[in-house]
Amino acid sequence: MRRDSKMVPKADTKLSMSCANAIRMLAVEAIQKANSGHPGAPMGMADIAFVLWTRYLRHNPDAPTWPDRDRFVLSNGHASGMLYALLHLSGYKLSIEDIKQFRQWESLTPGHPEVDHTPGVEVTTGPLGQGFSNAVGMAMAAKRLAAVTSDDSFSPVNHRIFTMMGDGCMMEGITQEAASLAGHHQLGNLIAIYDDNQITIDGPTSLAFSDNTEARFKALGWHTITCDGHNHEAIARALDEATEEADKPSLILAKTKIGWGSPNKVNTSGIHGSPLGREEIELTKAQLDWPYEPFQVPAEVYDYFRTSADFGRREEANWTQAMETWKSKAPKLYARWELHMDKPIPSGAKSALLAAVADSGAAATRQLSGKVLQVVADQTPWLIGGSADLTPSNSTALKSAGIFGPDGLVPGMSRAGAYLHGGIREHGIAAVLNGMTLHGSHRAFGGTFLVFADYMRPSMRLAAMMKLPTIFLFSHDSFMVGEDGPTHQPIEQIASIRIIAGMTLLRPADADETAMAWYYSLHEAKGPVSLLLTRQAVKPLPKPAGYTPDDILKGAYAVVDTDKPEVVILATGSEVSLAVEAAETLTKAGKKIRVVSMPSQELFLSQSKEYQNRLLAKGQARVVTIEAGVTQGWQRFAGDTGLTIGLDHYGASAPAEVLAEKFGFTSKAITEKILALLN
């Protein structure tokens, strides 16, 4: 079912040029109308895009979520005008009126592509290097899906991942990380096309860039092809070669001219990010022999795109029919396929996860998480994930799942494995996890130390913006890391993750909270989750009368309670047991204390105001917050009469207990601070 250049009747040269120019001019006019946008890349890449979309890309404009469609990821998202033109011409639900609304409030054609907003857009792109790395993740997910759902007679997975990228994506470090992983994973289903136009915003790339990119990618295990990015037959030959390569990812280095078609601005940085201007548009139209009005597309162009789309429609219909046949022929594999598509909540999931850590006694939450993960992995075959080379530290190993990668590359590795050894590539992995999740067949998780969340941050933001339920796992979540010292001790990371809009942070305090954090992450989260776990052991929390583990999912609940408290101590993670100890002393001293464990600020703030006010004894008690990180963000709870206890300076290298003493994270120091507040 592979599509290739031979399947769609080739357009003659004149029609080919018209089609490419239609893409160019739709982008150019949309940008001109908006008086904002990036015409250079659409004009330079239109020829490649035309050949790729009409003669290679397997897609059905009527079924933008067909699971076996080829994916197209525009990594240099500023070329959005080109993507919208392609979607419109191909027949997606994107009208010429939508194109005219480019970059306007609530239009379907925002400045950079946004997934789940515009039909046919696979990923939100713009921050450079991310889309390319997402594409690597998609290709990995497709490889695994194929491995676990196919037999010798049939595979429901025939799609390829195409991505286009510019010099920006090429220079970003994240691209190196993801490209290195792609080479290692021998992703023959991945084809990247590099718009090699030698111009960036500052001027010629020679100002800043001397890489031999082809040699670099060869060194990473890629198959590389060079072509003239304006010669349609040369592009087709390059795509033929790339789609035939099964064992390596392919990079097509397409030599192009930025702003191709503009007589005065071609090959200049000036055309990268500014409208051409009416005068230069007219000159461009003359040069391109394009006599049409703005947003006018000749009928033969629409016809040709429609012919191509019809091939896609037939392919999807054939695939759907084949799946029906296969459903009865290979019911087990089909059931597995359905699991990947639907990701149902397994019956008894909650109690199974809780049981995995019942009676664990004092333990590090990373270890509790490790126990939970073994059950999770058995229940959710659509889960894939790993660690940025901190498997033993993060406790992320999936003991029964096998290592994911090329069959037999190392012992225990196969395409059907679910555990990803990501290497020391935090940023690349974060984007790869997003790509796996975007693919639709998997949910992905990945771990590193909390302090290195900083390396992942741009991808975490995009996960949140896309509402992707990627699971980021961060162990070693405070200065209690100890001897490794300040470079490895997070202080601002908890707060900095919380302020990513749409991110849910869970910092469990004991076994139940860890199990429920995983339950939430897998089965309830509507966006990304950050799971923060301790290096050191924590004690199980007391369970007050009426407690059920579902309380945890309210984001905050009382673990020590009293009528009419005078102080509510609010703590997270490892600091909750400290709070409980302090409360014991304070209660003995005659104070009325409630201790609230708050595994998630976000979940708590989504509860009713009534619940929030009641739990915090609003207007009645003073609120004291405790968290082993910066205090920023806790004032909203402590208010004018309360107290925030945290760590607003870097840590130090010493045994954890010494640091706890020095930094005031002992129940004694906390008790004293609370008594001082009350007096």
Next chain:
Amino acid sequence: MRRDSKMVPKADTKLSMSCANAIRMLAVEAIQKANSGHPGAPMGMADIAFVLWTRYLRHNPDAPTWPDRDRFVLSNGHASGMLYALLHLSGYKLSIEDIKQFRQWESLTPGHPEVDHTPGVEVTTGPLGQGFSNAVGMAMAAKRLAAVTSDDSFSPVNHRIFTMMGDGCMMEGITQEAASLAGHHQLGNLIAIYDDNQITIDGPTSLAFSDNTEARFKALGWHTITCDGHNHEAIARALDEATEEADKPSLILAKTKIGWGSPNKVNTSGIHGSPLGREEIELTKAQLDWPYEPFQVPAEVYDYFRTSADFGRREEANWTQAMETWKSKAPKLYARWELHMDKPIPSGAKSALLAAVADSGAAATRQLSGKVLQVVADQTPWLIGGSADLTPSNSTALKSAGIFGPDGLVPGMSRAGAYLHGGIREHGIAAVLNGMTLHGSHRAFGGTFLVFADYMRPSMRLAAMMKLPTIFLFSHDSFMVGEDGPTHQPIEQIASIRIIAGMTLLRPADADETAMAWYYSLHEAKGPVSLLLTRQAVKPLPKPAGYTPDDILKGAYAVVDTDKPEVVILATGSEVSLAVEAAETLTKAGKKIRVVSMPSQELFLSQSKEYQNRLLAKGQARVVTIEAGVTQGWQRFAGDTGLTIGLDHYGASAPAEVLAEKFGFTSKAITEKILALLN
């Protein structure tokens, strides 16, 4: 004055091995005593370190800040035990007692190396890839310093930058970015040594890594050499070849065994990050023929290191003498040298910067910054900096300074230039800026869009931890970016930068504030600064009676004032003019309003409590804060009775004025909110 293997008498094989084993065993015993640390890398790299430090590195243990010393950057900072052993054996002020205090509270030997803490440590390292990238920055700074202070007869700059790195550094994307820059800049003064031991925490590198690293670095323009990292003469030959290469940075790929010397743990991931244990230490000692007590070093080892150090002492003395001669021979060049070392405040600096933007009318602060920069560049020849390929957007061009890079590589480029076209490599550049600043000869600045501060964050944190006065410039500092949409609109970035401990964030509101922000950044900052600048024009603020520009450096000051205000509106950057407009309306409505411009929370919080309380009319007025970003962090000022106005969700693609209307950032919407608060 180059040092090479021929200058220090070669130790015989037995002594060589003893010296390397002394390094190994000091590290191993220190880790064992601390019961914490990373013995694998010190054991694996000891041979290389011994040869490098005794026969190549030009350094004087008595003068750790000698400006012409070779720099040694341990990029894989977890091998700190090896570095401390080298410093101790070489005769730096680091006693054997200090070594015994490895990883203890306030010791000179923390878990990862910390600059300005331990004599001879050049950089704080640990987060992988950072040290390597800092080394690239140091080599660039040295190239420029040489270009502007040397003539044909003499150069005060003869030093090289050596860095050691492991598989972690090698896989990180930041390393790719910095290595690509290093190749482009033809840094013949940079030598990186890759501890190629094929083992990481998760196991063999083959789990995750298939790069041909040598081919990759060749593709980046590096000179590469492979050697046996345990054969001292092979190491010396590689270092000879590397130090002789003048036109390219060199990468020595040293094939090593992690944990070399340990009979049972060599070549295993288990030895990476855990003490050997007493039993394995004894077996190691037997294998190494090392009969000594823990922390005992044979006299001949000390002697040999001392002989080597004496060469360094003589070299420094010779250099110092040569500088004296040169001072009279080339007074102008010497004066330039002194400028780089001392970085004095030019007379009239403040008024010159203010004058650069006087009477600018309404203008974007990025453009005002651009004007200031031209004056700055003339006044401070020790300033170097640029942009991550956003020069026109960031307004960072230094018009009279020339482009920094290999002489004549592109027109206008020379080693004496001060403007860095960094390419699309935010993370690498941030670390390179840190390296340039660490070098001691320059202050460095670099720009990108505020939203991409996320890409730079790990290096910004290290700048703050090291108290390095690197200047990070971020334009396009709010949703007012407009059409580019949510991927390019910062919301959480302002708050997330503020919570980096030791970072000073300045978000100027008009011309004076922009000029003073630069003044502060260049001449007063004791740590890193983040300058946040608008894309859009802002109006000059009113200047109340008694105003002087020095008020700005208090971090906050009144721009509209009244006796006994009932509301204090506190705003930053572009929102201050909104506040002023709202205040006008509210004053007309009979309300008593003070408007406080707060360009820097950090500077304000460093003022006296009295000043803070008076300005905010504490206990008297309600405080309303306005900032076009998340509200987190403003509750501390608004308290229980105030109001925080911000943007706690992602932006959207539309013209900026439309977004301002939709998101409530108009003086009308703000006035209404304040009236509602009062009623």
